[in-house]
Amino acid sequence: MEVLEAIRSRRSIRRFKPDPVPERLLLEILDAGRWAPSGGNIQPWLFIVVKDSKTLKLVKMFSPGLFGDPPVVVAICSDRKRAREVGGKLAEEYLSIVDCAMAAQNMMLAAHALGLGSCIIKSFSAQAIRKVLKLPDHVEPELLLSLGYPDEQPQPPPRRPLEDIAFLDQYGEPLLKGGGEG
Numbered sequence: 001m002e003v004l005e006a007i008r009s010r011r012s013i014r015r016f017k018p019d020p021v022p023e024r025l026l027l028e029i030l031d032a033g034r035w036a037p038s039g040g041n042i043q044p045w046l047f048i049v050v051k052d053s054k055t056l057k058l059v060k061m062f063s064p065g066l067f068g069d070p071p072v073v074v075a076i077c078s079d080r081k082r083a084r085e086v087g088g089k090l091a092e093e094y095l096s097i098v099d100c101a102m103a104a105q106n107m108m109l110a111a112h113a114l115g116l117g118s119c120i121i122k123s124f125s126a127q128a129i130r131k132v133l134k135l136p137d138h139v140e141p142e143l144l145l146s147l148g149y150p151d152e153q154p155q156p157p158p159r160r161p162l163e164d165i166a167f168l169d170q171y172g173e174p175l176l177k178g179g180g181e182g
């Protein structure tokens, strides 16, 4: 699948088939995350793959934003200690979050290109997830990524038109003279 096609056609999936995610595909998806850019190439991310049904149940219990029953959830975490040691306060407090988001997007696009569905989830109790996954204090759960074969084909939620969000040279100067896509 072409990158641009993948970007356009990926959707957040919230209903999954019970079929397991083949190990080879899962590794490809994690590898796509590993190849994301990161500030100073610190690569603060850690990926905790949750497949055990009891652990999945617990993760779901503490994640109101996790919909459906995905066979896999990846907890995308940042190692804040590593970030601080290599990149200081900026890396610890800001780059870690941005880097994990970059990895998440790579993983979602890879999943989509491989025929899998995914949804990124921020609505979870970090405190509970920390306990369930036995995360040490310096490891922060940033995002959850649900993964599985899609059991729905959602319509694309609308996007703000380009003319509302893109400017030329300075704020407020139109880049486009009308006719942006919805």
Ligand SMILES: Cc1cc2nc3c(=O)[nH]c(=O)nc-3n(C[C@H](O)[C@H](O)[C@H](O)COP(=O)(O)O)c2cc1C
Pocket: 010, 011, 012, 013, 014, 065, 066, 067, 119, 120, 121, 122, 123, 124, 156, 157
């Ligand atoms: C940072 C972030 C947090 C999100 N958290 C949730 C969430 O907790 N639960 C959920 O169902 N979707 C979540 N989403 C998915 C968005 O709702 C979704 O990306 C948006 O509605 C656009 O739909 P699309 O991904 O199909 O294009 C999140 C997306 C992002 C980028």
